[in-house]
Amino acid sequence: MKRFLPLLFILISCVEVKYENPQVPRYNIWLILNNPSDTQYLYFDRVYAPDEEASYGMDGADAIVWSGSDTFRFRFGTLVDSLYYYTSGFVPQVEDTYHLRLITPDSADTFHATTYVPGDFHIVNPADGDTITVGEDSVILIWTSSRGAIMYKIRAVNLAYGFISFFPSASVDTFSTFLLYDTYFPLEGFYDVYVIAYNRDMYDYIMSPSDSNVNIPGAAGVFGGVVSRKVRLYIRVSP
Secondary structure (H helix, E strand, O other), X not given: OOOOHHHHHHHHHOOOOOOOOOOOOOEEEEEEEEEOOOOEEEEEEEOOOOOOOOOOOOOOOEEEEEEOOEEXXXXXXXXXXXXXXXXXXXXXXXXXXXXXXXXXXXXXXXXXXXXXXXXXXXXXXXXXXXXXXXXOOOOOEEEOOOOOOOEEEEEEEEOOOOXXXXXXXXXXXXXXXXXXXXHHOOOOEEEEEXXXXXXXXXXXXXXXXXXXXXXXXXXXEEEEEEEEEEEEEEEEEOO
């Protein structure tokens, strides 16, 4: 799951505080349910003015997620990449609907939201364990459709150094030319190549203004769902 968290950090850092705008919410809430991760990460904090020192996560909120009769409570205190998260240990099920309730530390505000997790899918080409020479092999990344997915995000993680492909790549179809470009693979070695199916809430958040809310009334941020699948490849870079 930690491989996915840099994206969450980027989403959080995109919020622009405009105190002259009375519509700016008081709190930031981000929770992206990720299948197949067995730990879910919720970020909660108040909105800070530009001249204030941020705390990078606020303790004391009462946050639960439920689906049907299954309820999951989030607990504060997990530090990842300088941010403090609330976490809960469960795997969101594909094609399921989830509800969020968060009560602020002072009990003055309660936030509710609903989202869903897209359907299962798998990567068809290339196969796990393949070796690809970028610049010579014309390999198209292909996957099956995920029910309820609006967009797919593609990225690569270098296993030796841990860095993530710098340039973003996305598709609204079930294929990508991601593997044709050495821009994504600056070094030879093993990479985990991820295809991440985004639900409607995630898509709307990415396409919305940075200081707006999508599906958590009264708060900045998003309650979304994704399904992540990967293949491990050995990448050679053509000279």
